[in-house]
Amino acid sequence: MIDTLETEPSAAAAVFGEQLALGRAFTTNLATHGEELGLIGPLELPRLWTRHVLNCAIVAPLLRPGLVGDVGSGAGLPGLVLAIARPDVNFVLIEPMERRVAWLNSQVQELGLQNVEVLRARAEETKREGSFDQVTARAVSALRTLLPLTAPLLKRGGELVLMKGAGAPAEIGAAEKAIRKYKLSAVEVLVLGEGILSEETRVIRATVG
Ligand SMILES: C[S@@+](CC[C@H](N)C(=O)[O-])C[C@H]1O[C@@H](n2cnc3c(N)ncnc32)[C@H](O)[C@@H]1O
Numbered sequence: 001m002i003d004t005l006e007t008e009p010s011a012a013a014a015v016f017g018e019q020l021a022l023g024r025a026f027t028t029n030l031a032t033h034g035e036e037l038g039l040i041g042p043l044e045l046p047r048l049w050t051r052h053v054l055n056c057a058i059v060a061p062l063l064r065p066g067l068v069g070d071v072g073s074g075a076g077l078p079g080l081v082l083a084i085a086r087p088d089v090n091f092v093l094i095e096p097m098e099r100r101v102a103w104l105n106s107q108v109q110e111l112g113l114q115n116v117e118v119l120r121a122r123a124e125e126t127k128r129e130g131s132f133d134q135v136t137a138r139a140v141s142a143l144r145t146l147l148p149l150t151a152p153l154l155k156r157g158g159e160l161v162l163m164k165g166a167g168a169p170a171e172i173g174a175a176e177k178a179i180r181k182y183k184l185s186a187v188e189v190l191v192l193g194e195g196i197l198s199e200e201t202r203v204i205r206a207t208v209g
Helices: 009-033 045-057 079-085 098-111 143-153 168-174 176-181
Strands: 067-071 090-094 116-119 132-138 154-164 184-192 201-208
Touching (some): 009 045, 009 079, 009 098, 045 079, 067 079, 067 143, 079 090, 079 098, 143 154, 143 168, 143 176, 168 184, 168 201, 176 184
Parallel strands (some): 067 132, 132 154
Antiparallel strands (some): 154 201
């Protein structure tokens, strides 16, 4: 099915609230420029709104006021989408690729987002260890290799909110050593969007220290 910005309207209204027009504006920009800029594959364009934007936005209620780092933001998923949905939260989008950083900066400017800093860096080279209340990531790497990139960025008591596929429980099993090394507790898989989105979103959530 090819979706439009009107697909799944109740989920869209619930996750974006008053920010819905901005969420749609970002999606339109990404649909228009995403393929030529190498941000989104042609096969993903027909389901950009539901599978990518709404699937990211559904994570918004898990965030709390404070500073969130999004590792490997790429086209802005989930970081820019979450920054739109949660203007009460500050975000640092961490992305090493110049072209993607230029895209993220252009969207921050065009959409007038006041709560976003874009940082061109690899996560392990940011020098922002211990800075963030929460860290998000989506489609960057398997949990075992993602933890060394994300966990050190958190303050003590901070939280990882990592978007994952159906293999999330197996990823946790394979990451046991890293989970111990980074002193993660309350490691859990949350399934979001059940009965609201056509495709549910899975999140691995864990606390550090
Ligand atoms: C497959 S893309 C996913 C992008 C976006 N999160 C999404 O869900 O569409 C992976 C992104 O992670 C970035 N990346 C890879 N290694 C990284 C690292 N060590 N630190 C920060 N970002 C990294 C890449 O440049 C790329 O933009």
